[in-house]
Amino acid sequence: MSTFTLKMEIADNRHFNGTLSPLFSVEEAEKARNFHKQVEGYQPTPLQPLDNLAKSIGVGKVLVKDESQRFDLCAFKMLGGAYAIARLLCQEYNIDINDFSFDKLKTDIKEPMTFATATDGNHGRGVAWAANQLGQGAVVYMPKGAAQERVDNIRKLGAECIVTDMNYDDTVRLAIKTADENGWKVVQDTAWEGYTEIPTWIMQGYTTLVAEAVDQMAEMNIEKPTHVLLQAGVGALAGGALGYLTNKYGANGIKSIILEPEQADCIYRSGISEQGEMVNVDGDLDTIMVGLACGEPNPIGWPVLRDCATQFVSCQDKVAALGMRVLGNPLGNDPRVVSGESGAVGAGFLVAVDSHPNRDAFYQQMGLDKDSVILVINTEGDTDPVHYREVVWEGKHAI
Template identity: 40%
Template sequence: MHDATALLDTLATLPLAHCSGRPATGAYPDRLKPILSLAAHAEAMTEIADWPGYAPTPLIALPGLARAAGVGAIHYKQEAGRFGLGSFKALGGAYAVLRLLKKEIARRSGQQASSRDLLEGRFRDIVGNITVACATDGNHGRSVAWGAQMFGCQCVIYIHATVSEGRRAAIARYGAEVVRTAGNYDDAVRAADAAAKENGWFIVSDTSYPGYTDVPRDVMQGYSVMVEEALRQWPEAAPPTHVFVQGGVGGFAAAVCAQMWERLGDARGRLVLVEPDKAACLYASALAGAPTAVHGDLDTLMAGLACGEVSLIAWDVLEAGAADFLTVPDSSAVTCMRLLADAPYGDTPVVAGESAVAGLAGMLMAAARPDTAAALGLGPDSRVLFFGSEGATDPALYEQLVGRSAEAVERGAA
């Protein structure tokens, strides 16, 4: 166990950068509905709810931590158990694989297919000859590999130099061929794209770029299932005042933004994006007022957020809907992983991976700084929603950082 006061005091001293966005008011704009919408969400919800093992993940109240942070309520959507894959990404990559296969079946046979059709092996003569591929920091690739295995197509996943062996093995477990490349995540994206063009594969990427938007849109729409669950589970009389979300390429944050905005309008709460300071492409884009890449090795501990280039369609949503952009150091993630695991304020212990806690780190660091707290409107009446995007997706690294295994933490929660 770690000293709770020392952990919070440490967060108060770490460097925090803040940039204000320009969020629009009023109803969710019609111009954004071709990207993400409640109408498209309804299809995603229907399909995903029919997959084996579907169940809403829990929304965990953390009243003790809320008191310590000086806010009214904290609710943490725990995605560690999603379909046994360890992260929310199970919803996105696999759903995009399904959508792609359905389109190819319709194109090649003129017939319409559903999740149930593919799960039962119909159209295997078509599906078995299709190969999907992508680049990943770990979780997206695991979802694509799982979806390919579940629906019966082939799969090749590209990982970059710093992706851990544990995450590589977790992808390979679902039958995918895993190719490690030199360089960073964006280099792996380019390698996967080149191989797909050469071999006639289909790229299932969670980031969009010029000429490639349909599949990333499906990935993001899959994530909307998680957001809808959270809204249905929300226990407070009034909706969240703040939603702190992790950055990455922006697809996760855009799904949260769009679903809450179309559901709640101006009552959707203040959306705050949080990124590692070593891979802050959304923060750089907010400063520049346009999609802006950051370069270098992007070597952040928060591996799922090690992205240097913004997803263009995600940026369209976030530029309109995000209120604030924060960057936090890697050490803040370790501190927050320990805070959730130790539960020193009497809350339920929570297993959270490195990329799951960026939002929490941003909120706790902002709340400890009076000027930043005031700028973000954080105070004793704030009701804060977090999406705990992953559990211990690399169990060995988790134990190294927290000081005990995920299983030991879960036993403490039982």
């Protein structure tokens, strides 16, 4: 393969202390997973072994958890939104989450409810889907520049979808304000003072996908991954997934690399801060990785990442575009994975590092070698099909 340089800042986590979070224990993950198993159409998404890619880049295994096949929603986000709404309704109607039933709750709900959220697309679609399943209302706010396909997918589920002229974080604030004025329930995947319970449930819902992956690795006779690559927006998925994996294997039992776009790298900047404090990023947050275009860390997820992540990475959009092409055009008989912009950054990062002039130094820094077993999360499929074709067919954001 060619040697080329893409912009990637890789920083070791100097704040690592290995403190585990009880919020994302194996027991809490099992509770969420048992709920998801009750949802009609549930089945674990594939864990795809890319053995030819692994051989090409000189590692033992590359395993891609393919969330593009999560129900018919093409992304992992419903795992969090649906679980949070279920927990919220169980709290409202004094029901044990272990006894939750969509059909039963439909008949028990006397007063119609409306759930509100802000989203780049996938989280809002998950909230709209859960509300639709329960015959309830949903109002979804999206930041400026939202792809029409993502808007249409939300509206098809019966939700009201409003595209603002603001960035993601300001759109969150608008959703909160409007929900408060109208008496709606906010289901948001980030936290703030006085609002922590629902985002915690959302993050616990996300642990289902890594719990599935652990079982799938066992079926492949793989004891555990040595590395996990986790993309971060506010850090909800990254925090929940890493929280579970470190509870499962120990904080020193797995190396974790947290990936962000350079235009919205609040987690990376927090990671290199003097005291490990949360650092916000403002402006347009203009990145093709729209699911990661968030400028303010989730205060529930950030302590997990600060205490247990191995490295933080800020990278340019071309890394994600490379990943879309790598996964969509596999080597040899490796399975094809359709991955959107936010889903592909992990695979793109691996190939970009392998092709970099400083490859050996990067591999040493991250502890990558011929025995490494790398878990990559493809968080979404082609949720914006037009842009997917522009990247994969037309070479947009080419090297």
